Amino acid sequence: MSTLWARIEPLLARVQKPARYIGCEDGAITPRHDKLDGGDVVAWLLAYPDTYEIGLPNQGLQILYEILNERDDALAERTYAPWADLDHEMRAAGVPLFSVDTHRAAGEFDVLAFNLSSELVFTNVLNMIDLAGAPVRSAERDADDLFVLVGGHAAFNPEPLADFIDAAVLGEGEEVVSEITEVLRAWKAAGRSDRESVLRELSKIPGVYVPAMYEVTYEGEHIAAVQPRYPDVPATVDKRTVADLGEWPYPKHPLVPLTEVVHDRLSVEVFRGCTRGCRFCQAGMITRPVRERPAEQVRTMIREGLRSTGYDEVSLTSLSTADFSDIEPVVRGILDDAKEIPGACDTMTINLPSLRVDAFTVGLAGEVNNGRRSGLTFAPEGGSWRLRKVINKLITEEDLYGAVESAFSQGWTRMKLYFLTGLPTETDEDTLGIAELAKNCVAIGKRYTNRASVTVSLGGFVPKPHTPFQWFGQNTDEELRRKINMVREATRRMNGVNVKWHDPAATTAEGITSRGDRRIGRVIERVWREGGLFQEWGEHFDLDRWAAAMEAEGLSLDWYVFRHRDEHEILPWAHLTAGLHHDFLWGDWLDALAESGVEDCRWTPCYDCGVCTGYGIEHVVASPIAPAGGSQGTGQDLSHGGDVPVTLLPTRREPAGAST
């Protein structure tokens, strides 16, 4: 292997933000490429199919980067999607996709592994495979070509990418990357025979899905069956889950970028999984159960991390950080530790993303912000209590107003409220409820400051695989636009209320890939060939390209995106599972339609969704009782704290999974 730097350098003088491509981060590992000379080392190129600014902070990629480089039989480098200007220069100069660590050509690696956090990056995946110099279709790659792997949340339905990837990893990668390395190493050592044999070996690793090992048959438009091609290939692929986060204190050497990125701060993951059970939330459904990191380890990782990186800001990440059992002592510990770092205590900021909507959480946020009051974000998601029961985001109006009041009274002047539009059963009354909530929040704020303002952020709902809403027909972009306009109209004369919204056209395109099957692969390829890159970037996105590609392939938007599915339809990802029983998901869908909520199983008895029982794992939480304050998403008054919510409004029927 040798570096391409001398050929890359002149190109960087011609592009915007060249620092994206130089690597050199603190924490970057210069892999010992001499390991390669032995021949049986597996070289991974970990790729993020979006810009460096978005990809660099990705924790999953950083974790695997360290784990692989710690192994004697593996090495890992990183790459990010080159922006259109560099892409153009690279193609003109014949420079292939390269790693940012040592600027080696992608083709010199064995594996090109993508972290997929959203579906709109799929065209970038194809482009990067192509830039790497490999055929984009996996069937055309031979023994000397790269293995293309995908993982991450959007890999839970990899079917639209089935023709382009060699394998998808479902779930958490900490353990499985080593198992994949061992299979590939043995195959390399045995002289890299045919590709088919090693793909078959890979398909036997739990959590690894090799699309080529499965045959999909159709009956008209519908999928008739998905069957393994060989008897030793599993009929269903299960996700991987790390039982104890405490055993994985990664990243140990967080990457500190030299140029500005989206989350330019230390990140420490405090727990994985979320069992609040928000029905629209794929992340919550596919990462169960809850596994907390030991509080002492959190504190150590932060202390060491701040010292080694020089950051003065830390983010405690998870899907709902205020739910971390030891949140208060941990925060106090971090602030104590910061006093020992010269200079840090003056500027030290602790970031608590994904705030719960209640006053307790706001109090916590007030303590850690070092006097800064930049803006707070809450996510009630639905505009009415009825709709919030449907989506199981059981925040009462009192919770929201309590949180908002607490924030304004502590000096915040700007608040952001996140809502989804296009949710199941949503009526115009629900939609208008959004304006009403915003108005009331501003009214509360005006009691404290004249500058009080609330920004309503409207996202279009895309039903996601492996959630109870996977059967729901997405709203059309016209319908979403109508709802957005309704909110805009209703808030037009409301002083202090601003409305922002996500482009409904992009929501439709996301819908195509989100629940797409293998036939959608041709659409993605077409959009890519027509130049549709960076589709999650407004300036590059064009729905017409997607609509035209669908039509050219004889596929219908209506059928793929806007249609309701029924219980017995074989969904494209039916042979892949995040552990949630089909019966549980369907039952939860019926509960949603009946406006019935479910409680959080981390503090209440299990309702057998299938994950813990199926995988022999369980919640790892330091506190067996729910934290104090607000309704905790249960819709009940838990302001006194400690009590476990017993029953929820309309009593739930028998857990679906129990009867089977």
Next chain:
Amino acid sequence: MKLRVRATKIGKVRFTSHRDAARMWERALRRAGLPVAFTEGFTPRPKISFGLALPTGAESIAEYVDIELQREIAAADVDLDTLPARLSDALPTGFDVLVAAEREPGVDSLQEAVTSCTWELWSPLLTAADHLDACRLLEPAELVLERERKGKRSADDVRPMILDLRPDPSGDRLVADLVTIGRALRPGELAELAYPHIDARDVRALRTHQWLDHDGMRHEVLALPADVDARTQWVLA
């Protein structure tokens, strides 16, 4: 106490911006555990200031940073001899602190004080003859450059901005002394004028000196100690 340090920015990190470099310095000072003074207010910032911005893509062995330490820190508390190594360790590869000195009270800020810089220009696409040709830019009394700054086009006489042009001893590089006061001439703009037959983006630039004027004589802001050779710090890509 106040400190002034001279540092390099060479190798791959030349592609970072002036703003990027400022953030790196903030982090490095914290990593090195230096007790930097902070501004007052809701969002305290460390009291550090940087001299003339180095264009993204250019390299330098003469970058300056002024650092104010907390009031209770006395000059005797800081070991200026070991400070360069301590800071270099905390900075990314390519940033090396060459020399550190106490900044006497009352000394002008870097932006105000520096009147000219010395640059070296070179490119694999250029020969010694091209550099000799470039020196002829000194001949005309007027040198008009059309350029765009902040969206505004203008035609400026940049001849007064060029103090001297000469080849370096090897002949492979052009050495340029450029005025920094007013609408300065950037090295990239000089390359456009000097080498019209190639793309100026292929011309590399290295800032080797920043100069102050005292009694009609120019002085290096901080001269390198005899035992420090900045050029041995070249980072191999």
